[in-house]
Amino acid sequence: MQKLINDPQHLVAEMLDGILLAHPDQLRSLGDVHSIVRADAPVPGKVGIVTGGGSGHLPLFLGYVGDGLLDGVAVGDVFASPTSEQILEVTREVDSGAGVLYLYGNYGGDLMNFDLGGELAELEGHVVKTVVGRDDVASAPKGEEEYRRGIAGLFLLYKVAGAKAATGANLDEVVATTERAAAALRSYGVGLSPMILPAVGRPTFEMPAGQMEIGMGIHGEQGIGREALGTADDVADTLLDGILADIDIRQGSRVAVLVNGLGATPAEELYVLYRRVHRSLAARDITIHRRWVGEYVTSLEMAGASLSILVLDDELTQLVDAPVRTPFFEQS
């Protein structure tokens, strides 16, 4: 396996150690490096936003802790949930008294541990609310949205929730706005080659040359099916059509767009995808108010990309434009 690692068992801890050493002004750990908060937590009067999940998706989750985004993160092992104890620790540390929002993707282990962590936090007097990202249209059909996975669109939910909390909004307001964004958000991805789990050492699935998996999840989960690998424009059309079939975006709408690379697909290819998406939306009289093109939610060294679209209203427009400063992402 062609990886720059020491011992696979220590990869996550050493990765976290490296990030903490690189960004001591922005991040600090709570004893155990797997529980990390912004250096100045808790921010007085502000709702705390906590996320978490398995490792292997950088910049998600840890890279988005900071001004304008998240307050704390509980990091699990590669593709494994953090523990409820970590979530409790992080909750204590980021709660200024204004309450805490748990915002993470819809995965069984994460749900269980965040719910239990929240229950433990409530026993200590913290007020905790939860919004779960379910943006992946490929993971369950329309009408069964509660079974959908959370993928790259989580970044957009962080953006909205983080900006809303930074305005000084209370917990219920942050929850309401984040839920409104979640309802207006869809993602759709394609996988071209597998990732290799460091502790396993082999590709997690086989992908024959010339094939792609439409709708593959960010842990290599099965999508809608295998097809012959199309051109960039074909793939962009498939992803955009899949999203537009699931959510009604009227002419004249404003949207935010994320074209996300899964780890091994170069920026060059992502911009070729973006080009097609931009022109197709323009032809439908849909304006891209803000776009992000690059690696925001990865899956180790998986090749592939996803498209996320957030339909904006006036408030969401302001929130996606708000400034951010975190170790992996800045916007002024």
Next chain:
Amino acid sequence: MTITAELEAVAAALTNNADELTRLDSITGDGDLGTTAGKVAIAIREALESGENDTQALLILCGKRIAGTAASSCGTLIATAFLSAAKAVGDTEGRSQLAAALQAAVAGIQKRGKAGPGDRTMIDALAPAAEAAAAGISSGTQDDYLQRISDAARQGMLATQSMTPKIGRARSQPERALGNPDAGAVLVSIALTAAFQAASGVLEA
């Protein structure tokens, strides 16, 4: 009334049966249930060492310790069962209290683990026990009452031998599951039997 003796018995039973739980869990799962059971036992003993003997406070303490030390799905669900039971014991006493605690534990595990009866999980032992506890509140001696709950858990556990797994890793290996009881259901049955033996002193295993 306190439940320290019952909790001590549960911890001992989990420790003594850890190897068997691992063996059963290895048939379809990842074989870590014995490890989880051992961690749960340690967490319960730590909670007892605190000297706390109020039932509700002790159950909360157990739930917190278990959540902190046994992070697997099963450990998380056991912690949930303790915390849910703790919240339910406040308003009642005696048999009503036990029935409420067991029902709350079932509801808590179902909500968090998304499993229902017949899915071949710990619910299949715990739910029949909760039903027996509710049904028998006003009949028979205390020993009979506890025996019926214990029997219901055991019957429920044995019934998982013919159930197909619907939840978790075992779902991908349905044929290997048949003929063996679900390891989580075995854990529940062992724990309840041990607790009620300690409570009555004369229960048949």
